Amino acid sequence: MIQNIINQNAYTALDQEEYQRRYDSLVERFDTTKADLELTTEQIKDKITRHRNLEIFLGELKNQGNLITKFDPLLWNSLVDYATVFEKQKVEINFNSGITIAVK
Structure with missing residues (x-):
């Protein structure tokens, strides 16, 4: 969307204030979405790591066989x-x- 508005401004005479407002709005939207994606990616990595650690722990408990003394x-x-x-x-x-x- 950002590239489209840049191309439109390059080939068509646009009101530069309107163009800048739209451009800034799109960049802000992109930055917010990117930050949300990075946060979600980190949360997924954390959950995967915690899941693996839990699997290791459960495997160790199963290998115990008896109560831990x-x-x-x-x-x-x-x-x-x-x-x-x-x-x-x-x-x-x-x-x-x-x-x-x-x-x-």
Whole structure:
């Protein structure tokens, strides 16, 4: 659409103020749509990554066979994004799923 209006202005005598208003409107619309596309693409990538991580985690759980009775670093790393230790025995655990819990 932007290219069409540029071509029309190049071959036809147009009111330049009207042309500029239409051109600016189309460019603004394009920029907004492009930003929306980039945001949506990032959200899709994030969901794909989270889905893969969840599949890995579920596979590890299935391979366990029994209840977990001792610390498993591979299982821990597939579950936890990071843990923060605060003063006064407070720990906050951030899971890969986006859930955060505080343990006192």
